[in-house]
Structures are given as structure tokens and as C-alpha cells.
Amino acid sequence: MEVFKEPLRIHSIALWGLVLLAVFYTLYLGRHFFLPVTLAFLFSLMLGPAVRGLKRIRVPEPLGAALVLFLLLGLVGYGIYRLFEPAQEWVQKAPDSFRRIEDKLRQIKQPIGQVTKATQAAEKLASFGDAQPTQKVAIDRPGLLSTIFSGTPAFLAQTMVMLIILYFLLASGDLLLRKLVNVLPRLEDKKRAVEITRQMETDISTYLATITIINFAKGAALGVAMYFIGVPNPLLWGAMAAVLTYIPYIGSLVVNGILTLVAILTFDATWRIVSVPAACLIIDVVEAYIATPLLVGKRLTINPVVLLVWLVFWGWLWGVAGALIAVPLLASFKIICDHVDGLQPISEFIST
DSSP states (O other): OGGGHHHHHHHHHHHHHHHHHHHHHHHHHTHHHHHHHHHHHHHHHHHHHHHHHHHHTTOOHHHHHHHHHHHHHHHHHHHHHHHHHHHHHHHHTHHHHHHHHHHHTHHHHHHHHHHHHHHHHHHHHHTTTTOOOOOOOOOOOOOHHHHHHTTHHHHHHHHHHHHHHHHHHHHHTTHHHHHHHHHOOSHHHHHHHHHHHHHHHHHHHHHHHHHHHHHHHHHHHHHHHHHHHTOSOHHHHHHHHHHHTTSTTHHHHHHHHHHHHHHHHHOOSHHHHHHHHHHHHHHHHHIIIIIHHHHHOGGGOBOHHHHHHHHHHHHHHHHHHHHHHHHHHHHHHHHHHHHSGGGHHHHHHHBO
């Protein structure tokens, strides 16, 4: 029998590898379906306590879910209304802004340009007599605004699907939990399922709410800093930072890079240009090393290597939306592993 153990083990590994590849391909192919469903479940975990709180004051769950969703949509709509005009203004000025940046960095580019001209001259001398006249083809590229808004119909459709699923998840209350309890045969298993489910829901909703508060506090701090430095439209940059902070490391780099470019475009004094990335760096350090460890706690601290691999994977699978929800998904998965005995080794591997 010993002879067959190794081939069987290899067969099992190959089989699980094929299963994982099939799952990944299904998630990628059906991303327009799985993404809104995943977002709906995450939002339901975060907004579920509010619906249950309304239920305790005798507000029916369907009505409570509608009230919570209307409040959420109202806040998001007001934010979009306030930010749409400055965002549109910056997008329209983007081509001119890039030219101004190029003018300011022209002194740095001059030596590189001289080397390039020398290289081109050497190539012409080397190919003298052999060069054939080439026909240049001009490609008509779409504008920046048309590129950004080309995916708007699909985005709106996915948002509507997500909101509908979210409403029914919030309005159904404990329906899924009751179904799970009814399926289990023994009373002991029923009690344990309810206990684990409640604890996981509490931990995940607390984590999501805490991370959201931290991200929006960071965005507010960055907006205030930009206001005092004199950067135009500080509310826009604060909102951008609050959203992109859901993408660890990469989000902060993108925010700092964009604000540094804005500072180069806006200011002439070197100290004011430098003060913008310096303020961003200070706020990043406070958020990463003080606020998040203090409020989230050591138990939900995730291994940076695992986090980056997970982030790159979901960013490749579902794009920017996948990168935004990668960390909440990983933290939720870790919480589930903490409460299931057979999955605790995975939780230990994910932790720092």
C-alpha cells in the first residue's frame, strides 16, 4: 500500500489545483455578477446592526432596511453632488496640466533629450542608404472624459443589482441563519452554528465599520491639511484619500503622487510644494502605525506579504473594485477561519 501513497497525494494536489483554477476562471468570467453580490454581502454585514437596532424600537425589518438604504444613498448622492464639479474641472484641465508639469520639469528633461538626439543621429548614420520611406498612421484616440464615462452604463447596472440584493439581505433579517439551523440535525450543532454566526457577524461588521471610520478620518485630516497649505479643492482630495485608503500601500502611493503633481501645478515656492507630500507622509504614518493598530487591534493585523499578494490577485481579477474590497474580504475570511476549528491554521498563516 505504501507504493500508492505518493501517486495518490500528487493526484489529490493536481485535482485541487484544477478546482482552484476553475473557481478563479469562474470568478473572472462572472465578475459582473459576483462583484455586486459580494459588495451586497459586505454592506449587509456593516449595515445589519443598524437594521436590528431599528427593529428593537419596533421598526419592521423591511422598513428599517429601506430607511438605512435611503440614508446611505442620500449621503453618497450629496457627496457626489459636492465633488462632481471640482472633479470634472480637474479632468477637463488634465491635458493642460500635464503640459505645465512638462514645462516645469523641462530642465530635468534637457540632458535626456540631448542624449536621445545623439542616439537618433547615430541611427540615421548607421542606416544611411537603406532607409525606406515609411507611412505614418495616426490613431484617433478617445478623449479622457469619454474614456472615463464609457463604462458608466455597466457601472450603474451593477450598482442597481447590488442595491436590490442588499435591500433583500437587510430586510430578510435572520432568514438565512434560520435556514442553516433547520438543516443541522443535532441541537448542539444548532446552538454552535448560531453562536459562531453571531460572533462572526459582530466581528466582521465591527471591523468594516472601524476601517470605514479610520479611512474617512484620514480623508478629513488630509483635506484639512490641504486647505491650510492652500491646495485648491481640498474636499475632493480628502474624499479621494478616504476611498483609496481601502487599498493599502498602493492607495496611499497614488494619493501622494497625485497631490504632489497638484502641488507642482499650483505653487511656485519649493517649500509649499514639499509641504504637500510631507503632510501626506505624516498622516500615513499616524494612520498606519497608531490609529489602525489601536482601533483594529492586533488580532486582525494581517501579514503584509499575504496582504499584497491578495491585493494584487483581486485587483487583477476584478480591477479597481476588486482592489478596494480585497482587504475587507481578507479580514472577513480571517475572522471566519478564527471561528472554525479546521481553518485556524490558515488564520495563523494570514496573521502577522
